[in-house]
Amino acid sequence: MTDETPTSVPERKRGAGAKIVYDLLRDEILNLKLAPGSPIDEVQLGERFGMSRTPIREALVRLAEDGLVTTLPNRSTMVAQVDFLNLHTYFDALSLMYRVTTRLAAQHHRPADLREIRALQDAYAQAVQSQDALAMIAVNAAFHIAIAEAGRNPYFTGLSKRLLGEGRRILRLYYDSYDDQLPMHLVDEHEVLIQAIADRNVEEADRLAKAHAEQITRQVQKLLTRPGDSGIAL
Amino acid sequence: MTDETPTSVPERKRGAGAKIVYDLLRDEILNLKLAPGSPIDEVQLGERFGMSRTPIREALVRLAEDGLVTTLPNRSTMVAQVDFLNLHTYFDALSLMYRVTTRLAAQHHRPADLREIRALQDAYAQAVQSQDALAMIAVNAAFHIAIAEAGRNPYFTGLSKRLLGEGRRILRLYYDSYDDQLPMHLVDEHEVLIQAIADRNVEEADRLAKAHAEQITRQVQKLLTRPGDSGIAL
């Protein structure tokens, strides 16, 4: 009967504090639940998570290293902006990572990798069917990360994770503009991509990945260049 | 006359603590002054830098995010190991980054970039001439980072920085084994690389960068595969 309030303080374990905050904040940033530019108050977060500022601070440092948060020295820290002006550098990088990770996956994948990829593809199709844009975006990222993992190059996997994370924010804005009119054809593109990987057809995998990236690039660029000719948006 | 000891506490500014520790530790790790696997004691570092554990901790978190330090939860943190078994993934990534950043540099470089690159090439040649392996390795990394910056894609620049940092440790081991017999021909390879960039000859830059990467890969692999056929070393 002398228990502490177990509802709001769920027996947090030693060393887990920073990770909890990091994971949740990261998700909220990538889902645009925290808008780019919003200020982040350490004390407020401390109250919210029921912990001291120290673990909060560690989470923020890690988020800053990921580029998801901008920290002005001695000044406030805020959610990083999406750099629309240099979006082409993003798509250049994404396209190259799509290509190289898919190539490597075709070369090095193992049975367990394919099962994982196919499971995520199923989840993706389901998210599309139930018109859940948020889930779709997250699962899409997980899908391509799984392919990258199957390629077994941690450097490429790392950059891919970073790009796909950032991509979640861009796609979120994209789908918001299109009123959640979800593109079924991406499901089919993923399907043939999986087939090429399973067949260990490296060149075909490369070609499809490149086309897939160009497809997405074209659609987003189309959205951003509605009035003029250079991608002005903000 | 009631001053504090100003010798060992050189007026550190607010907010600078973590960066000082981060930069110095990073350099010591990459120069192998801190051997891979060495344990890192927070208290000891605190005494050495004359500051509390808090800024030390922040530096370690950032180093961990860079993969230069491994942190076991609730246990010691230590200098990350160089993964010799998967070295081919490293060279795959390095080769691709060499190629793509050099290509982009040929496309997007500005006069100031070329001046910076040439200055580093001069410093590199000087380091080779004075047989300073440590400086050579560091300047070589800076040289390729400058090329990456000229390419103006922050995602590629980021991965290149990471790879070249890691490369400093690998090259250090490599040159140790070869008794500082420094390769002059790398200077010439850099020279033609610069020329291709200056001429905005994208395909030539790509070709040279690829050859440059393969050259380095071959040399290091040759060293690591002396007895058997698979890269066993540790």
Next chain:
DNA sequence: TGCACAATTCTTGTCGACAAACAAAATGCA
């Protein structure tokens, strides 16, 4: 009223301290 300067408030960076988790040493038992 408008502007420059001073005072206050607020947020961050740093500190010392404490407690939990782990490792090592010491003790007891078969």
Next chain:
DNA sequence: TGCATTTTGTTTGTCGACAAGAATTGTGCA
């Protein structure tokens, strides 16, 4: 002697508090 268990010690994760900058408010003067 050898192994299991307890005890001790060390290191990390977390906390509350304090001080330095920056932002904001308030004040005085032209």
